[in-house]
Amino acid sequence: METAYLESFLLVVETGSMAEAARRLDITAAAVAQQIHSLEREFHAPLLARAGRTVQPTPAGHRLAHSAPALLRELANAKTQVNEAGAAGELVIGTINTALHSLLPDILSGFVARCPNVKVFLESGTTRQLYQAVQQGRLDAAVCLHPPFALAKTFDWALLREEPLVLLAPRSLAHLEPHELLRSQPLIRYDRQLGGGQMVERYLRAAQIAPRERFELSSLVAIAMMVDKGLGVALVPDTALAWPDGQGVVRLALPMRQAEVRRFGVIWLRASARLPLIHHLVACARAVVAERGGPQAPPR
Structure with missing residues (x-):
């Protein structure tokens, strides 16, 4: 069996079109159709059925689409081992x-x-x-x-x-104590559904701080940009991101000992x-x- 035929089949299933699969593979639609026919002869079952202007996998095609990625991965593993x-x-x-x-x-x-x-x-x-x-x-x-x-x-x-929490604040407020900033300034909150956001929530509770929340989002890059625009402060993990230090944002160490990183x-x-x-x-x-x-x- 040609593994390229399986890859073509998966692309047809993904796009719902032999023509589109052919375009992405830079071959003709007739060549893709021939590859699918070869697979159908190999598996002794129809794999695709036309549905209006698109094609959809048959029940046998669905089963092959589910198992083919693992098969292709195993073959690639074998090549690496060899x-x-x-x-x-x-x-x-x-x-x-x-x-x-x-x-x-x-x-x-x-x-x-x-x-x-x-x-x-x-x-x-x-x-x-x-x-x-x-x-x-x-x-x-x-x-x-x-x-x-x-x-x-x-x-x-x-x-x-290992990344502890730090406070991102506008440079103009860098002279103030971090907990004072968390109590007085709007908080741009790191998403509480994420592990880092849950760390933030636990720290605020331990410090007995009820912040004034303004935004909540999952992008640390966007959070830093919002702090840079003066929209608030943010409690975030001290990641390897290139924070805009030296511009409008400073990183402030937290005064309370952190139980987790x-x-x-x-x-x-x-x-x-x-x-x-x-x-x-x-x-x-x-x-x-x-x-x-x-x-x-x-x-x-």
Whole structure:
């Protein structure tokens, strides 16, 4: 069976059109149709049915669309295992948005320099979504936060940074005490559905501060920009993002001892067929974190 035929089939299912799949693959629609017919002969079942101007998978097609991605991943794993040096093939990396907007571009730059023959795919999501995708084998590794529970023994974890909370405030208010700012200024709140936002909520409760809330959002980049515009102050994890320090925003250390920090790192399955590539990725991540400075993880 040609794996390219399976990839074409999945693209037809995704787009609902052989013509559109052909356009993306840069081949003719007739060639795509021939590939689908070959798969139908292979599986002895019709896989697609026309529905108006689109095509949809038949019941057999639905089953194949569900199982084909895992089959393609296993074949790619086999190619990586056969490669003696482990420095070729594909790597599917998950990432949280904070990493995507800060460390990950530099990490990937170092990784590509080490492994120029590796094709990298990226998928963004929350830490919980990425953890599940790694667990199911849909991702090889994820650059994310440590999940809020103990990891199973099937996982490995490389801690990169430990990030306490800091207060982002307009430079004009930098002379004021952080808790005074939290009580007197509007709060641009970090989304309480996220782990970092829950840390913020616990800190405010421990400090017995009831802030005057103005906004609540999940983007740390947007939060910093809003503080820069004088819309309020924000309690956020001290991430590797390039905060606009030196412009209109300052980072202020909090006066109360923090019981927890946000742990940021890389997670993967110990039995992954792509361990050599993942180890290269982790080494590049550690090098970037060391170069950037900030609240790095202590040596283990």
